[in-house]
Amino acid sequence: MRIWGMMLLVGASALATGATAPERGYGEADFTKVAKFDAHVHANVNDPAFLEVARRDRFELLAINVDYPDFPPVPLQATIAHAMRASDPKHLQFATTFSMKGFGTPDWTERTIRAIDREVAKGAVAVKIWKNIGMVEKDAQGKRVFIDDPRFDGVMAHLEQRGIPLIAHQAEPKNCWLPLDQMTTENDRSYFRAHPEYYMYLHPEEPSYEALIAARDRFVAKHPKLAFDGAHMGSLEWSVDELARFLDQHPRAVVDLAARMSNLQAQSTADLDRVRNFFVKYQDRILYGTDLTDSPPDPAARAQNPPATSDFPAEADRVWRADWRYLATPLSQRVDAINADAKGLALPRGVIDKIYYKNARRFFSRVR
Template sequence: MRAIRTLLPLTLATLLIGARAAPPGYSEADFTRVPKLDAHVHANRDAPDFLRIATKDGFELLSINVDYPDFPPLPVQAAIAYKMHAAAPNRFHFATTFSMHGFGAPDWTARAERQVDAGLAHGAVAVKVWKNIGMIARDTAGKRVFLDDPRFDPIMAHLQQRGVPLIAHQGEPKNCWLPLDQMTTDNDRTYFRDHPEYYMYKHPNEPRYEQLMAARDRFVARHPKLAFDGAHMASLEWSVDELARFLDRYPNAVVDLAARMTQVQVQSNANRAKVRAFFLRYQDRLMYGTDLTDSPPDPHARAQNPPATNDFAGEADRTWRSDWRYLATPLSQHVGAIRADAPGLALPRPVIDKIYYRNARRFFHLGG
């Protein structure tokens, strides 16, 4: 009994020493001093605002050019990216893209490769494909085009040979196929209400969510050596369990968190321990991103997700600080899009460093 009495204080002392030795998590005060990289933004305006607030808040940026009709034409997006990267090459990175116009024509592959190579020559670190593949684009014969179409194989081989990652936005949040009153977040309700052409609940003859995910999965499986970034949590934002299964099946894939934080918060409010365990387990496969979009002022512009604003720098700062509070600290905050308070995940410092910086630097071959 005496030995047991002696052991108990020693064990307690050891635990206390271990607890003191464990590195503390980050606080809100650490936000600006920790290196960070927002791996999913859109700089569509030739202006210094984005870089200025990114510098102030300690961010590098990865701006993604997109074949999207609500954005400036692709040549304009490219010119802005080239200029901003040349002005701040260590802080402003960008992904190029190609047009789907004329897909299926004999010269389409050569034209797409020329567009890609032009972007890479100016410093692009990745190539983006958008949800128009699967949801909008048709070939020259009028047939809907999906990502697993073998006619994409030559350009994907071109990327793989050059070691260039692919960023793929396929499908939409699962909310897109639900009635407005069954959606889980108000930001999705606003976006799909104002973009009815992308609101698939209103288009029952269009491809279903499951079809788009299956086509994406077949594509990833067919290109196992292509570095693949599933934008927007690979459109599996509604379930960390489903996203875990995706990451387990495809070791060449990572995902970014852009514009899907509210869906994560819905899940962590239901089961914080499970969501936190997901971030810990897949800490090497997740990259921070927001989808912040700095576009020219347009009084007729429709809602974006995140919303457009007349105070872009302020919106960027608020978004970044809110996400930091949620991911890096235990503090709670009210999240209007889910009409609830969301306690923070308080992820350990090494995990935050990976998600916010090191994973993207490694995946996009930026060093570090």
């Protein structure tokens, strides 16, 4: 009776002060019990084993086609996406892309719109544009093409009209413009050391990080009705404060976490509460994603970031479980990319449910 009376007193005190018990989080054992959505994978192989591990781990997938020279040609990517979606439409959706070939010619806009509509008719739920816009592509006059170029306006108006989301990979991690000894993650340091052609710090003649981000921000402001997904944390992975400013300025935009978890962990090892509070505040604007890439082996292909693996389904399972441990639980784990142990954020269940599932299901269910 004495213990029960004490419990009543504690409960009454909490009610009197307006205090509420903290929401209970998930544990590692909940990983396969919770519906999840990986909003950023590249399935360039029709691999039933990948779908099987996704089903076992309770993941739905968004396979993103992209005009990336180390991937199979875009028409082949599309064929694979169609086949995988047909085999399991419950667990796999796909995003299409478009070619920059002939950009600026009189029929480019209409031709591109027709190509997008054909893929939407086959099930595409979004369109992806890659960093080649801003970092590679030039027009017929040899001028660099940025995302805010008005010659994209007709295509973007069509996406707005049909409710088709745009996934935009613009720029690179800010580390790409920093000296090696100032980079914040080892995976970026090793990648850019091995690939100087992609390392913008060595190419000051190319557009700066700030110029690319400014063009992206002008684009989002110019198209306020567009459902915009900033891939890879909107290339603001280096600062949750900067990313918060972007989300505040563009209230319809969302971002995904693909291939930037170590950048978050670098920040949370220094200030866990800052990162955790960011997730809680912007819980409706964040999509879980990995950038897991299943491509056919090609010894001649340039190494990728993230790298290819000989056992892709096992790698997918490992990555998904490690991310769950970091986001959903308070447990620590070794993260080689930051040469440190990263403590988990232990986000509340309601926040996890949105980031891992509800946000993506809502965002990619817009197409009219």
